[in-house]
Amino acid sequence: MKIENAVALVTGANGGLGGHWIQGLLNSEVSKIYACARNTQKLESIIATYPAKIIAIELDITDESSIIQAALQCPDVTLLINNAGILLNQGLIASKDLSAAKTEIEINYLGTLAMCRAFAPILKMNGGGAIINMLTMLAKANLPANGSYCASKAATFSMTQGVRAELANQKTLVIGVMPGTIDTGMSKDYPPPKVPPTEVVKDALQAVMDGVEDVYPGEQAKELAAQLLSDPKALEKALAQMLPVS
Numbered sequence: 627m628k629i630e631n632a633v634a635l636v637t638g639a640n641g642g643l644g645g646h647w648i649q650g651l652l653n654s655e656v657s658k659i660y661a662c663a664r665n666t667q668k669l670e671s672i673i674a675t676y677p678a679k680i681i682a683i684e685l686d687i688t689d690e691s692s693i694i695q696a697a698l699q700c701p702d703v704t705l706l707i708n709n710a711g712i713l714l715n716q717g718l719i720a721s722k723d724l725s726a727a728k729t730e731i732e733i734n735y736l737g738t739l740a741m742c743r744a745f746a747p748i749l750k751m752n753g754g755g756a757i758i759n760m761l762t763m764l765a766k767a768n769l770p771a772n773g774s775y776c777a778s779k780a781a782t783f784s785m786t787q788g789v790r791a792e793l794a795n796q797k798t799l800v801i802g803v804m805p806g807t808i809d810t811g812m813s814k815d816y817p818p819p820k821v822p823p824t825e826v827v828k829d830a831l832q833a834v835m836d837g838v839e840d841v842y843p844g845e846q847a848k849e850l851a852a853q854l855l856s857d858p859k860a861l862e863k864a865l866a867q868m869l870p871v872s
């Protein structure tokens with residue numbers, strides 16, 4: 627798929643990676659960007675970069691009526707970027723209750739699925755297009771320090787495979803992006819290495835153009851992906867050392 631002249635929609639556009647999606651899409655000469663945020667006031671500086679091409683849309687991906695409203699406002703989307711997500715840094719057993727696990731599932735999994743469902747008919751009407759789901763390498767191997775986040779992203783990884791299969795006939799390319807740690811606010815307390823957000827966006831947009839389904843931006847992600855193939859149990863045991871702080 628050509629990105630030039632595409633009509634893109636980015637969820638969580640005000641977040642750490644959000645601005646880099648917008649800049650990457652502008653560099654790729656898309657024709658329009660719907661920049662979505664729960665609070666559109668947080669988008670003012672992003673809109674100011676190219677007001678002619680960027681339209682602010684209020685969107686909470688856990689709110690069905692908000693999603694319906696966004697779908698009505700954005701009927702020409704050809705590239706859906708499911709970027710919004712949350713990390714609550716909780717263990718599965720160490721957390722005080724299920725509230726973090728529920729919130730992460732609600733946003734990372736169910737919210738992303740709801741967006742895929744709402745925009746699948748729009749993408750079909752517009753010729754197929756593409757969906758990018760922001761996953762993480764931790765979708766494939768659990769890091770206990772944020773065990774419930776990993777579980778929610780594992781669900782989103784599986785969902786991405788299923789949506790890909792269901793949308794193949796309408797020629798929608800469904801991409802899963804699986805970086806290691808990205809250098810944004812979400813991972814400010816995490817140690818290096820961190821992949822630059824520009825590299826994540828560049829690799830993901832290149833995957834759209836090349837028709838690649840699984841993207842591993844940065845060295846850390848590529849090494850983990852290789853380890854998962856060669857010795858998955860060793861990787862599980864290594865990550866098991868990183869327990870929640872009690």
Ligand SMILES: NC(=O)c1ccc[n+]([C@@H]2O[C@H](COP(=O)([O-])OP(=O)(O)OC[C@H]3O[C@@H](n4cnc5c(N)ncnc54)[C@H](OP(=O)(O)O)[C@@H]3O)[C@@H](O)[C@H]2O)c1
Binds near residue numbers: 639644686687810
């Ligand atoms: N940073 C990393 O190390 C890393 C690594 C791998 C994958 N990822 C994934 O990359 C994506 C972007 O992360 P980031 O680093 O940019 O994190 P971030 O700076 O925390 O941004 C997250 C964005 O998601 C939005 N969001 C959260 N809940 C939402 C909801 N219910 N509806 C709509 N928007 C919602 C946030 O909006 P508010 O401002 O309203 O909260 C914010 O704009 C996430 O899916 C994350 O899981 C990040």
